Amino acid sequence: MAHANGPLSGITVIDLTIALAGPFAATLLGDLGAEVIHIERAQGGDFTRQWMPTQGELGYYFAVGNRGKKSMTLDLKTEEGREIFFRLVEKADVVVENFVAGVVDRLGVGYARLRAVNPGIVYCHVSGFGQDGPYRDRPAFDQVLQGESGIISYTGTAENPCKVNVPITDYLASLFGAYSILAALFQRQRTGRGMDLDVSLFDCSVSMMLNLLNMHLVAGMSDRELRMGSKYFLATPYEPYRTADDSWVNICVLTEPHWHAFCRASGLTRLVEDPRFRTNRDRLDHREALTEIIEARIMEKPRDEWVAIFLAEGVPCGAVNSIGDVLQHPQLKHRKTIVDVDYPGVGPIKMFNNPVKFSDFEVDVRRPPLMGEHTDEILAWCGYTEDQRDALRTKGVV
DSSP: OOTTTTTTTEEEEEEEEEEEEHHHHHHHHTTTTEEEEEEETTTTOGGGGGSEETTTTTHHHHHHHHHHHHHEEOOTTTTHHHHHHHHHHHHEEEEESSSSHHHHHHHOOOHHHHHHHHHTTTEEEEESSSSSSSTTHHHHHHHHHHTTTHHHHHHHHHSOOOOSSHHHHHHHHHHHHHHHHHHHHHHHHHHSSOEEEEEEEEHHHHHTTTTHHHHHHOOOOHHHHHHOSSBBBBSSSEEEEEEESSEEEEEEESSSHHHHHHHHTTTTGGGGGGGGGGSHEEEEEHHHHHHHHHHHHHTTTTHHHHHHHHHHHHEEEOOOOOOOHHHHHHHHHHHHHEEEEETTTEEEEEEESSSOSSSSOOOOOOOOOOOOTTTTHHHHHOOOOOOHHHHHHHHHHH
C-alpha cells in the first residue's frame, strides 16, 4: 500500500511509461505516498522486464524504475481497454506517459480526451524532444540525447569524446517530471483545474550544460579544449592522481586557501612562491609542469594515507571507488542508500532507497510488481465484477 503518512497519500498516478525517464518520475511520486498503477501491454508486458540483467522473471532494469508500483495489464488499442482506462482516469489525479509525441492522441487517450473525463487530471508527457518542434517525432534514448544535447561532445578527452556512462538524461527528465507534477498538483489546489505538462529530455539536458555553453560563447573555448578527461578546465589541481597502492585519490583545489593547504599537506610548500603557480590562472597556464610535480609526489604514499593527510589540512579530496567499493561504503550503509527487498521466487534483491531523508515519514522501499499482479484488484476498484474480469481476460483486453 502507499504510505499512509506521505505527503501524496490519497493521490493516484496512472503510469503509461516504459524505459526509465517516465517510470522513475512516477516512482518518485510513489515514494511520497502516491498510489502508482503501472499499465503494461496485455500481451508481453513492459519490455524492460527482459532487459539485462535478469534473474528468473525479474528484470533488474525494470525493477529500478518501477519499485513500489502496482501492475495492471491493458490493451489500449481496444475500445474496451480504453473504457477501462477512462474509468481509471475518473478516479486518478495524475497520468504520466513517455511515448513518442502524438502517440497518446492517436490512441485516443491524450490530454483533451482525459480532461473531458476528469477536468482535474494532471497529464505529464516525458519525451525525447518535447511535444512540438522539428524533432518532436523522433524516438530517443539516453545515448541519442547525450549526443544531441552536447554532453558527449563535452565529455572524454580531446581525442576521444564519450558519453557519461549512466543514463543521466533519463534521470534529469524524471526529476523535472516529478517536480512539474508536484507544481501542477499544488496549482490544482488553488484552481481546481488540472494541467498538461511537457517535459523534454533534450531541454532538461541542455539546461544542465549552461556553464559549458558559456565557456564556448563567452570564453571562446572549443569542445575539444573543454574535453579534458578527469581534469577540470577551470582549476588545477582538480583531478584524480594515482597513488602508491595503484589506487586513485581525487584532489579538488578550487580556491587559494585550498592551494596553500594542499601544498602544506603534500610537502610541496616551495610551490607557493613559484611564480608559475601563484594563482589559479598561473597554474592553468603551467598545468603540464605542475601535474608532473604532483604526480611524482602522490605516488609516494597509498591512497587512504593521502586522504587522511589532505582532510586533516582541509583539502577537499576523496577516493576514486570501484562499484564494489561503493557497495561497501560506510556512508552508504549508514544512510541506507541501498536496501534489500524480497522478490517472489528470487529472494533478497538490492534496491535504491530514495536519497532524501524526510523528518516526518520514512520512505518504504517496496519491491517491483509481478506483471499484471494487481489487474483484478484495480478492475474491481473500477467496478468490474468477477465475471466481467474473466471475460476481459479471455478477450485479451487485460
